[in-house]
Amino acid sequence: MQTSPHTTKERILTAAEELFARHGFDGASLRQLTAAAGVNLAAVNYHFGSKDRLIEEVFRRRLDQLNGHRMTALSRIAGQPQTTLEDVLAAFIKPALELSHEGSGSLFMRVLARAFAEHDDTLRRFLSENYGHVMRQFTVEFARLLPDLSKEELYWRVDLVTGALTHAMSGFGMIQRKSDVTERMHREQTAEHLIRFAAAGLNAP
Amino acid sequence: MQTSPHTTKERILTAAEELFARHGFDGASLRQLTAAAGVNLAAVNYHFGSKDRLIEEVFRRRLDQLNGHRMTALSRIAGQPQTTLEDVLAAFIKPALELSHEGSGSLFMRVLARAFAEHDDTLRRFLSENYGHVMRQFTVEFARLLPDLSKEELYWRVDLVTGALTHAMSGFGMIQRKSDVTERMHREQTAEHLIRFAAAGLNAP
DNA sequence: GTCTATAGGAGGATAGAC
């Protein structure tokens, strides 16, 4: 796998991420995208085979990292008696928040929000097959900490939490950081907001 | 305004709603759309002027009705001392749920979820100018019932509730109705789920 | 009001030179 940020492949992926976030998968053309990356039009088909495979690689690059961090964080707390609901939510949310505040990854959550809205079967199958196990592992842990919820109730609430977080982190309603607050503090505060809200929702009577 | 469901305009709007929900605003072409409506290709430009104006009319048709119902429900309870958070949430959620279970409007919430993901400035300005007052009225009432929340906290939580509901009602995670449950009962149960979750989230410590 | 036909351009993909 290529990881240097200077290869043609990486340049295409970065430009594609931004343009898919701003204009959607259909709305961003290979012509715009290759122009923004400073590479030739034919490079996409040479390196990725097709636009659809490029879209998959845009997800893979970020989700491998994001879900890796999530699983690492979860594995440190899963099954332990002193683990709280807030701990599990933090393991899920904080890696995404770190990603969405990195310069190079700040637009990815918007791409992810678009993918949810798309309802595209091919894309959903790709995401489910490659990253479905992450949601399942988190759900197992939520179930352990919320033993009074029926399976149906739990799925409902996890889904609502997912919706709230995707919406929030896609930057739609993200409250702007004030100039007297550091980037790191702002991220901490945002995480606290999201975790408090999600924990209360999951714990509803 | 045309309200008969048999006019060319209405046939186009209904077909457009379904195709925009399934394939997105860019993904659905005027050719697909007019073929599905059983009208001529040129009819869209004759009746609406352009594809963009058609998109606006798709929103207007449903949002006028949806937000009318919401405002009516809110006006019955706003400012009254016995009104609960759950009452206000019901006024917001139930009209949307009724719409999303009507045969003809079941796909509109997916169109709305796409609009959120789009981040398109023109579309967002259109929605804000025409329907922004609804969100503001509801927020006033939430503020009255949650006097301990700072303005910032309140906006955060209302935004998270919006995200959760849009996600849920766009049918992404909508739990299927079982055959021994009537449509009406299922809608009531869904509303209870959403309201309980949202009230708990808004009320978080 | 509704049709056919077409303009005029953008799209993804590829062949073949370098």
Place this chain on the structure above:
DNA sequence: GTCTATCCTCCTATAGAC
């Protein structure tokens, strides 16, 4: 690996007959 040139399909929009 990278380029140019091009194929062919699809798009929105409109002109003009009925």
